[in-house]
Amino acid sequence: MLGQPQWFVDEGYLTDFDYYAPFEPDLKGVGSRGGEYEQSALEEALERSKVFGNAVELFKRYAPENGTGVVFCCSKKHAELAAQAFNDAGIPADILLGEDQGEVRKDKLERLARGELRVLCAVDVISEGFDLPSIDVVLLLRPTQSFSLFRQQVGRVLRVIYAAGFDLSTRAGRLDAIAAGPKPRALVLDCAGNYHRHGHPLDDFFPTLEGADPERKKDTHTEDGDALSTRRCDECLQVIRSYLTVCPHCGTEHGPDPRVPASVAAEMRRVESVANTLHLCFYELHVVKRTDSPLRAILPRRFEQELAVSPASATIPLNLLGGQKTPLCWREPGLSTPGPEHPFQAL
Ligand SMILES: [Zn+2]
Numbered sequence: 563m564l565g566q567p568q569w570f571v572d573e574g575y576l577t578d579f580d581y582y583a584p585f586e587p588d589l590k591g592v593g594s595r596g597g598e599y600e601q602s603a604l605e606e607a608l609e610r611s612k613v614f615g616n617a618v619e620l621f622k623r624y625a626p627e628n629g630t631g632v633v634f635c636c637s638k639k640h641a642e643l644a645a646q647a648f649n650d651a652g653i654p655a656d657i658l659l660g661e662d663q664g665e666v667r668k669d670k671l672e673r674l675a676r677g678e679l680r681v682l683c684a685v686d687v688i689s690e691g692f693d694l695p696s697i698d699v700v701l702l703l704r705p706t707q708s709f710s711l712f713r714q715q716v717g718r719v720l721r722v723i724y725a726a727g728f729d730l731s732t733r734a735g736r737l738d739a740i741a742a743g744p745k746p747r748a749l750v751l752d753c754a755g756n757y758h759r760h761g762h763p764l765d766d767f768f769p770t771l772e773g774a775d776p777e778r779k780k781d782t783h784t785e786d787g788d789a790l791s792t793r794r795c796d797e798c799l800q801v802i803r804s805y806l807t808v809c810p811h812c813g814t815e816h817g818p819d820p821r822v823p824a825s826v827a828a829e830m831r832r833v834e835s836v837a838n839t840l841h842l843c844f845y846e847l848h849v850v851k852r853t854d855s856p857l858r859a860i861l862p863r864r865f866e867q868e869l870a871v872s873p874a875s876a877t878i879p880l881n882l883l884g885g886q887k888t889p890l891c892w893r894e895p896g897l898s899t900p901g902p903e904h905p906f907q908a909l
Contacts (some may be wrong), residue, residue: 568764574736576720579748580811581762581801583794584620586755587611589705598707605637608703613753614647617701620751621653621681624699629749630674631699633683634715641683644703648681655679660686671695694718698745705754712756716763719748757801761789790822791830805830 570576588611592603617633625631633648633655635641641657648655656679658670673679675695700719706712724730728739740746750763757763783789793804798812804819805827818827 571720571764573733574740575722577722577740577745577748579720579750580624581750581752581757582620582624582799583752583755583757583801584799585613585616585753586758587613587705587753589755594707599636599705601637604705605640608636608640608705609643613703614644617644617703617751617753618647618651618653620753621648621699621701622651624749624751626698626749628677628680629698630677630680630695631682631697631701631749632694632718633681633701634704634754635683635685636704638685640703641685644683645681648683653680655681655683658682658684658687662687696721696723696745699749699751701751702754702756705759706756707759709760712760713763716750719750752801757792757794758788761791762801762803784821788821790819790826793819793821803830 571578587608589599589604589607592607593600621631633641633644635644638657638659641659645655645657656670656673658667662670670679670682671694674682674697697719700716702715722736722740723743723745724736724739725742728742729735730739782791791804792801793816794801795809795812795814795816797814798809800809800811802809802811804822807817808815818824
């Protein structure tokens, strides 16, 4: 769906974040198998690229004081090397593997939560319903071709922590509660080049490429496989939307992205400007569908006026809602209970 995760940030259900992409490994010669990089070739390439020292320096430079983080690695050996680099630099780190279960896993996560460990270097743990304590930083060292894995990894750092004493039933109250809490902003350090392949993790301008037909990919990616929806600001190294001509983080003027046709940039701009309205409409349609509310008659007109789409095509998002796992995300605005804690799990 269009821009959906950004909506959660804007509404104070997810923590806003900085996304730096300072460097990436050279993956020349690494092939694919089953929609993902071939494991042993990837391991070799990552070892060759020796990004560990740089990754530690980045963590020291950008992470908040005493901040904790998870480093996503591609293999046990890769994780061990990363943890070693952090420990050598005086930042306590350990590895966490898919096979670490029960007490072992619990102990490591608790040490991270207490701050005894500042960094966990993780391999293949995301897909197992693994619940992290709150962390400040995600460091991506594992290049992946999977958009959902990429987004799940980034999502781990976006869980909000609200300070007490705020009215969480309002957007302003939630945003103030985040700003006053222990994690006003999260940090993503992409040292795997994942933004190249997938674009900004909060964007759905171009749907996931997993299983996408190659014809479609031609419209969303360059011949080299770079996502057209994002680019990096070479001044501050943050990843930004490619249609922006001025970096929102440092103010540098970049002009139009030469890779992106003007018509595509205009479409991205339009999509972003209507994204919030779309969410409200999705939400309302969902509620309406379930409650037979009188809003039913109004909504098609609203789609037409605000989104410039016909009522017929407005039924498409409704179908998409059928796959939503978290109906909570579509609650009525103004209810007194807080929203979903981490809707990324539903994506
Ligand atoms: Zn910048």
